[in-house]
Amino acid sequence: MSITATNKPGAYVQTQAAPTQPGRRGFLKQGAATVAALGFPSIIKAVNRPPTLRVLGTHVTLQEVLRQQAERDLGIQIEFSPGGDAEILLQASTDPASFDLYEQWSNSLKVLWQANAIQPIDINRLRYWDEINDLTKRGRISPKARLGSGDAPYKLLYVQADGRLGPQPSEAISFLPYVHNADSFGYNSAIIPRGTPYETESWGWLLEPTHLGRVAITNEPSIGIYDLALAVQSQGLMEFADMGAMSRVEIDQLFAIVMDFKRRGHFRGVWTSVPHSIELMASGEVVIESMFSPAASSLNGMGIPCIYAAPKEGYRAWHGVMCLSSATQGEQQEAAYAYMNWWLSGWPGAFIARQGYYISNPQRSRAFMSQAEWDYWYAGQPATEPLPGTDGRVSVQPGTVRNGGSYQTRFENLAVWNTVLDDYEYSLNKWREFVLA
Incomplete structure (x- = not known):
């Protein structure tokens, strides 16, 4: 529904906008009917503008x-x-x-x-x-x-x-x-043997010596710091009293550890966008990295077996x-x-x-959504048919189960929320040192 100006200053009349079909296969006819039933929120629209x-x-x-x-x-x-x-x-x-x-x-x-x-x-x-x-x-x-x-x-x-x-x-x-969403890391299962969700998949894999030179981290300080903290803690290299409220002493200790890894060539680098993270794994430059869900979906659509991990320590x-x-x-x-x-x-x-x-x-x-889409994406059930990603390419093959299970299961297993630390400026300086090292 929209609101259109009349010929009186400041006066408006309501008009029903024609619903549009989302245009995604036959089952979205039901969706278009739902749009028509809902009516979209009113807006003010001046004549010709x-x-x-x-x-x-x-x-x-x-x-x-x-x-x-x-x-x-x-x-x-x-x-x-x-x-x-x-x-x-x-x-x-x-x-x-x-x-x-x-x-x-x-x-x-x-x-x-x-x-x-x-x-x-x-x-x-x-x-x-x-x-x-x-x-x-x-x-x-x-x-x-x-x-x-x-x-x-x-x-x-x-x-x-x-x-x-x-x-x-x-x-x-x-x-x-x-x-x-509940984020974690992605790994190429053609190179790294597939783990068991919530049991063997671990943030610590990011620091495994066998992945030397083929690991990437997101270049977002208030996100990447937790990926590194979860990896360091899961490797038993240090403990945090409260990861979401790190002290300066803990920040110093964390970056001393990851800087050592960086100097030894453990990290291939950092990525600044989802397309960049896709490129790094698609090219074979990395086999495991911090990742957002759309990247894993796109890589699978490209035929690269990227597993989006369900870490035993919990998601970020x-x-x-x-x-x-x-x-x-x-x-x-x-x-x-x-x-x-x-x-x-x-x-x-x-x-x-x-x-x-x-x-x-x-x-x-x-x-x-089709029933097959709902069952896979939200209910954690095996896909009963090929499912497309947002780009239209098939990203989920029949029989595949979403790693981590259902929506509820994934959000029952959280380690930390993305957080701006009280000492954010201090951590930001440390992050810059890490990236430039």
């Missing part, structure tokens, strides 16, 4: 297919500005007027909130708020789930009475809960955040809320499931 929504974020969610579908469904213009994690965080925190919505990870929230770069989001304007599950709202997907060290997103979700962010529910939130989890710029008001704000609601309306969640990501209200996306 649809608003342009500016979205700043990373390549993970700022994908052209998503932008085009949102434009068709919402009747607005959308500009995506993807960039590197550090680059866009700097822009967002210093120039909120340069964007309307910001898409990144929950570990960026403290920086954005303290910089007054984002404004509270009114949950009463979020159409699907009640459908969002307990993982984000309360920190655990089930009562027996491990909370995970560090900044579990629920700790930063709600705007408290004193203006700080905290876990006490309120009518205002700092971010829209949407995309999330992340949660996507969609934040509203403190400078966005009026018509732009209406468009921003429309886009936020669109992300939880079903089709986007089904799309990103095909690259291994989850959405905060998965049942709504189920109508946009």
Whole structure:
């Protein structure tokens, strides 16, 4: 549904927008019917001038297919500005007027909130708020789930009475809960014998001497530091009192250990984007590396047997955040809320499931997925037919089971959440030394 200006200043009438079919095989006819039943969120659209929504974020969610579908469904213009994690965080925190919505990870929230770069989001304007599950709202997907060290997103979700962010529910939130996943590392099973999920697969494999010179780490300081910490701890080289709140002494000890590995040529290098990580393994330069789920999916689509590990120590989890710029008001704000609601309306969640990501209200996306897709991606069951990734190429062969099992099982086994340490600047300097060593 859209709102179109009449010939009276400031007056608007509602018109029903024609639903669009997602265009993915026959079963999505059901999905198109669901779109029509839902009606997309209202936006304000002036005569002959649809608003342009500016979205700043990373390549993970700022994908052209998503932008085009949102434009068709919402009747607005959308500009995506993807960039590197550090680059866009700097822009967002210093120039909120340069964007309307910001898409990144929950570990960026403290920086954005303290910089007054984002404004509270009114949950009463979020159409699907009640459908969002307990993982984000309360920190655990089930009562027996491990909370995970560090900044579990629920700790930063709600705007408290004193203006700080905290876990006490309120009518205002700092971010829209949407995309999330439990990350680990990927390895080429043609070179490294396949392990057993939660039993033998281990973060310690990143530091195994047999992989000398063929290991890569993500060049994102607030993510890569935990991959290295989990590897070092699982190898028994040091222990952390609380990995999500490392002391300076622990940071020093950690980097002394990994710098020694670096000087001995253990690491092939660091990667700065998902395509870069794909290239490193596809070329044979690395056999094991920090990895995001879309990379593993793409490599399998290329015929390279990349296993996305289910480490016995637990996953490093992340949660996507969609934040509203403190400078966005009026018509732009209406468009921003429309886009936020669109992300939880079903089709986007089904799309990103095909690259291994989850959405905060998965049942709504189920109508946009085939039964085989749902069973594989969410239920942890064997694929009953070839399943495509987001690029259309088959990334899952029949009989394959998603490593790590179901959505619930994966999020019951968390080691740490991506977190910005209190001594972030100190750790950042150490990270730079590591990368340049």
